[in-house]
Amino acid sequence: MATASADNVKQTIAPSPRITGSVLYAPVGTALPTSSYVALNSGFTDLGYVDENGLKQKEDRSNTDVFVWGGDLISTLQEKYSRTMSFKLYQFLDSNVLAAAYRNSNLTVTPATNVNGTEVAVQMNSQILDTLSWVFDGYYFTAAGFEALIRVVIPIGRITQLGDVDLTNKALTSVDATLKAFPDSSGNHGYLYVNDGVTTGGSGLGGS
Numbered sequence: 001m002a003t004a005s006a007d008n009v010k011q012t013i014a015p016s017p018r019i020t021g022s023v024l025y026a027p028v029g030t031a032l033p034t035s036s037y038v039a040l041n042s043g044f045t046d047l048g049y050v051d052e053n054g055l056k057q058k059e060d061r062s063n064t065d066v067f068v069w070g071g072d073l074i075s076t077l078q079e080k081y082s083r084t085m086s087f088k089l090y091q092f093l094d095s096n097v098l099a100a101a102y103r104n105s106n107l108t109v110t111p112a113t114n115v116n117g118t119e120v121a122v123q124m125n126s127q128i129l130d131t132l133s134w135v136f137d138g139y140y141f142t143a144a145g146f147e148a149l150i151r152v153v154i155p156i157g158r159i160t161q162l163g164d165v166d167l168t169n170k171a172l173t174s175v176d177a178t179l180k181a182f183p184d185s186s187g188n189h190g191y192l193y194v195n196d197g198v199t200t201g202g203s204g205l206g207g208s
Contacts, residue, residue: 011196015054015138015150021046023055023087025100025132028156032133036149036193044135047100048091051174055136055152058084083181083189085136085154088163092173095120101162101175103129131158134179146197153191155184 020040030043060082066075089097095109098120106123134154142148163176181189 009143010146011142013140013142013148013150013194015140017050017054018137018139020137021048022137023047023050023089024135024137026135028131028133030133032153032155032191033135033151033193034191036151036195040135044133045096047089047097048094049089051088051090053088054138056086057152058086060084081189083154085134085152085157085179085181087136087177087179089175089177090172092175093120097175098122100130100132100159101177103127129159131156131182133157142197144198148197149193149195151193153193154179154181154189155191156182157190158182 021044024040024044024046026041026043026045031041033040060080062079064077064079065073066077068074089100091097095107095118099107102122102124106125106127108121110119110121112118134157136152136154138150140148140150157179159177160180161178163178165173165175167173183189
């Protein structure tokens with residue numbers, strides 16, 4: 001068993017959402033961040049509260065083993081690769097959340113009047129949902145007292161599945177989304193940026 005040390009503990013992380021937003025999207029082609037700490041382009045839209053499970057990421061590398069006569073394994077061939085993200089959005093009355101879930105062109109927003117509130121009309125149909133750029137942001141105060149940052153950037157991604165949408169007084173209505181990532185011009189499905197928050201002067205980065 002590994003021996004615990006102060007350095008080991010300082011390298012652990014359990015992210016919380018940043019105050020600037022945790023799940024954000026923008027049209028494909030919007031300038032993307034290339035670090036964990038740079039401010040996001042103003043074209044990104046924050047989708048608000050996410051449920052306590054945060055962001056789940058799944059990487060699929062399906063492989064096939066190749067055997068020769070006699071039973072020896074001589075190779076393992078990677079057949080495919082994919083990256084899936086899942087998250088649950090709580091702000092169901094937010095038109096931006098509904099646009100992500102049902103496609104922006106399927107929404108009609110009527111501004112509030114002195115009689116009625118803002119009305120969002122949603123057409124629910126078989127149209128493919130919008131392909132967008134996505135950013136998932138988190139931070140964590142480490143055992144050493146520094147603010148570590150983590151950021152996942154998906155240049156090209158599309159929500160491909162929604163979970164059940166329950167209308168009940170026993171739980172908040174939510175958008176339970178599964179997002180698929182697609183390769184960008186460099187062949188990358190996404191980018192991960194992490195920063196331990198410790199500067200050469202021994203102070204923290206800040207920026208949650």
